[in-house]
Amino acid sequence: MPLLFSASWAFAQMPSAAPSREERRQAKVAEEYLKAIEGMHISTLKADSLKSELGDTNLILVDVRQPNEQMVSMLPGALTPYEFSQMFKTGFPAGKRVVVYCTIGHRSGEYAEELQMKDVPVQNLEGGILGWTHAGGKLVRDSGGVEVSTKKVNVYSEDMKNWVALDYQAVW
Numbered sequence: 001m002p003l004l005f006s007a008s009w010a011f012a013q014m015p016s017a018a019p020s021r022e023e024r025r026q027a028k029v030a031e032e033y034l035k036a037i038e039g040m041h042i043s044t045l046k047a048d049s050l051k052s053e054l055g056d057t058n059l060i061l062v063d064v065r066q067p068n069e070q071m072v073s074m075l076p077g078a079l080t081p082y083e084f085s086q087m088f089k090t091g092f093p094a095g096k097r098v099v100v101y102c103t104i105g106h107r108s109g110e111y112a113e114e115l116q117m118k119d120v121p122v123q124n125l126e127g128g129i130l131g132w133t134h135a136g137g138k139l140v141r142d143s144g145g146v147e148v149s150t151k152k153v154n155v156y157s158e159d160m161k162n163w164v165a166l167d168y169q170a171v172w
Helices: 002-012 020-035 046-053 067-072 081-087 108-119 128-134 158-162
Strands: 059-063 097-101 124-127 138-145 146-150 152-156 169-171
Touching: 002 067, 020 128, 046 128, 067 138, 067 152, 081 138, 097 108, 108 124, 124 128, 128 138, 128 152, 138 152
Parallel strands: 059 097, 097 124, 152 169
Antiparallel strands: 138 146
16 A cells, blocks of 8 residues: 555656647747737737627627738638728717737737727737637638638748647748
8 A cells, every 4th residue: 555655646746748839839829918018008808708709799809910911811700990990980889899909919909008098998819819829719811702711820920930829820
């Protein structure tokens, strides 16, 4: 019996397995997101939470990335900042809320701060579209006015290709 106890104690003291490649990528996105929003005072929303809210008609997604990035992929139903401003130029309706995103979270964080100053209820997607990939979120691209599923994500540096979830493809 003492031998069994010592073996179980020794096993409990063994270090846990090293993080997987996917876990390292996800941790990098989390780390870079925190850097990207440093000094900002914004509310954030985790990608997993957003996934469960996608059907909510009171939710408005705004992709603040550049058009060339949006051509590669967007979250389903997302608006551009121009479309958003045109849709709500006469005022923002009560009961609606906005979730903004970019690649990692900096540009959307700045946009969220602008919207907050206009009393628009807004949250920044934690980790941006890269965080979305780690939650297994659906991406679409426009194909002649029709949203078509894609696994491609625009990143703005070759290094960032290692931040995208493994089952997605980074393009730059």
